[in-house]
Amino acid sequence: MAAGFVRCMYCGDSLGTDIDHFKPIARDPLSAFIWKNHFLACSHCNSNKKRDQYPCSPSGECLLVDPSREDPYDHLRLTLPTGKYRGITEKGSETIRVFGLSRPDLELGRAHAYARCGSMLRDWSAQIGGGREDLANTVLKSLSVQPFADVLYVMIKNSDAPGAANLFEAEILAALQKVRHILNVQ
Template identity: 50%
Template sequence: MIPIQRIPAPDELTQELEHCKTKVTTWVAEGKTVRDVWSNGAKVAKCRIRQLLEEMAPGRKRCMYCEDNLGTDIDHFQPIALAPSRAFDWLNHLLACSYCNSNLKRDAYPCDEDTGEPLLIDPTAEDPADHLTLRLGSCQYEAGTRKGTETVRVFGLNDRQELVRGRTTTYTTCRGLLAQWHTYVQEGEEAEAADLAQALREQPFAEVLRAMEYTLCDKPHVARRLFKPPVHAALIEWVRAPDRMPEPAPQA
């Protein structure tokens, strides 16, 4: 998982969400539920929410939890079943794949027994690196906190072998692309270098490249041992490049 910068809701979306909240009052009085309003009475709001979430998502509209599959669902971080009042709260919406949303998370929302603090990572509200470390050798996550442990468990981040294999493949791909990108940079082939930089940014499992950057910056002795000289040199240049990543979205 990587941190996601949430785009502030534009006025049109804010107004539409308020309209949906008003509709909830009317529909509930008629015997319907908040979920009914979300499912059948919020078409415009959901369209606008999805557009913003897709802009925020890593790579090519990837799931904000597993980073593998395309984000197809609007997930309520705090589920409607537990917090119906947050059904139309922009800060409660994340982009997820159908497997993470419908097969795994569903209405799961573990909380600390004493403090009530949620024990799932919201990547738009905190840096997952405060709770999780991706070990490049195994391409599995190591949890440093209880929140990290619960997030790995709920989303099967280490148990789903397709995710581990995918991160492993991405690690191999990133090393190759970085080395070739560096060659293009050195040769002054700007167009080719830009194409490879875009390919690096759009890889699934964005956490892999981020873990490589962190290793270089935070544990240089490990980076020298882990990366062969062409990749190591390329990664140094990549970290120094001001345009290696897209411009961040404005924070709320």
């Protein structure tokens, strides 16, 4: 249901403590029996934010990013230093609204995760350079299961974008490009 530690599939911050019915039971009672409709969520995203919301376009297409079927990166952009998401599609904007992804605590958490990722990438690189593969593997594992793993994903996705050298210092950029291949991020 969720990779690594069982984090909320929406905010990525909190531990997933609830099962969310992506398509609400109130809207489609039979969807309660469809495994692919069950997502791990934190109680805040599930009970305080989404509840029974399921916005759809006039043609009936769901306007929420389905994290099990879609790459959120196709709909959302994260400004790394600030931790702020912005929607680049209608789906992205509705996802931010419904799940409250612009909550100040989440934005601050993502901004801190950006700094933490940079530090951990430097440490990983130093461990590799020092021939300490076991320690490097521990750092990489910790990096990939931390809260706000979406920050690392966005950093990796941006590591080959034009202007990446302006966004990341050289050591972090080199580490991101190596980690991209290890974690097999496209």
